[in-house]
Amino acid sequence: MLTLQYLREQSQEAKDRLSKKNPKHAETVDAVLSIDEESRKAKGEMERNQSEANLLAKKIGELMKSGDKTGAEELKAQTAILKENGKSFEEKSKQLDQELFDLLVTLPNVPHESVPVGQTAEENINVYQNGTIPELGENALPHWELIKKYDLIDFELGAKITGAGFPVYKGKGARIQRAMINFFLDQAIAAGYQEVMPPLLVNADSGFGTGQLPDKEGQMYHSTVDDLYLIPTAEVPITNIYRDVILKEEELPIKNVGYTPCFRREAGAWGAHVRGLNRLHQFDKVEIVQIAHPDQSYALLDEMVIHVKGLLEKLELPYRILHLCGGDMSFSSALTYDFETYSAAQGRWLEVSSTSNFENFQANRLKCRFKNKEGKNQLVHTLNGSALALPRILATLLENNQTPEGIRIPAALVPYCGFDIIN
């Protein structure tokens, strides 16, 4: 959620930048500002009224104590009208606040000035590419065929137990999952992240804190009996650790890493290109999260990018980094880099990480602040990135590393797997 202060003080800049995401937002900004003004006026009236009532109540108290009952009764009569007015002022103010809030939550984060102009994925800018794309030849199999051939994952079995998109990993398929999780966690810990293992279900407050609610409710599994949501990413519980927290400046940056399964309904997203591991309802991901000083957040974003690059290079996978254009960015993000690996048998780039700076957009909802040098509470910046999401890494790894003898495991993973080939 954008801060009112920013919209008031930099309304033109906000409008210009929001137009990169969608030109319609400029109108919303104007509407927000006009309601804000109205709301402040209403609050002023309400507070003056309340101030008068408080004063009278005090006087009545004094009269009662000195035994002047009739004087007290006279003043009491005067409070009736104030009370009546107070009610209507309060109602009006509440209504305006609600309107303001309802509009404010529809505004996405303001894109960073470097964000490319564009509406679709085609307009993202390829800022980096590394690794060699293997020549697989005629008989190369897509990962869903390889999975069958080597009996690594059973999609039908998962469909029987739960439904489509809930795979059952078996044998070396299960072991390589566990290996990747441990590898990714160890790499993050070595880079200075503290591991956390958060709950997999969250309440509505947490969903709001990171921006899943109220808008993207349909993307999460919802247990209505207890009003809890299955997490779509570890970002939600981990970032919400810092909800309603005032940190010390010297505690920043906070770096957390966590492995969790992620649950996504992916409503409406099913269609072409979702075979095999390309899109699942449940998948595993290691997520890195940072709570940062605003002055440092972009330097830390670069650091996160370097971390993710390191992982992909250790896995020996060809990848590229996209600087997302305004129209392709998520609601909460100010700047996002997507990492894609090239899955050679499918001949496609697959998104395996999304690494973003949210600036104070999430922090404003979370009320996560730090006490700055002037002793004032200031919103932190939040960042997060996948490091990494497993299924498409596995898909790429299987496809790119297939040989007549079997699937070669990259050296970095061998100690974690306990085997160096799947055959």
Next chain:
RNA sequence: GGAGAGAUGGGUGAGAGGCUGAAACCACCGGUUUGCUAAACCGACGUAGGUAGUAAUAUCUACCGCGGGUUCGAAUCCCGCUCUCUCCGCCA
């Protein structure tokens, strides 16, 4: 699941309709003292929002788990909810 107790500022903890935005103690911060450290003493010390001012600041409003209610006036009384603790039951 049943019974009981509780939730107050960074922490401990008083307050039981008006003198309480909240005692006291501890921590933190600033200062005095000091060879250094410590101690002692003095002072400041919650959050959010509005208004005035370039600003330091002043002033108003709200907040004692959350949401309602009673009252001229609520941390304090009443109702609902959430959470914590203790005992019993069940249980990986």
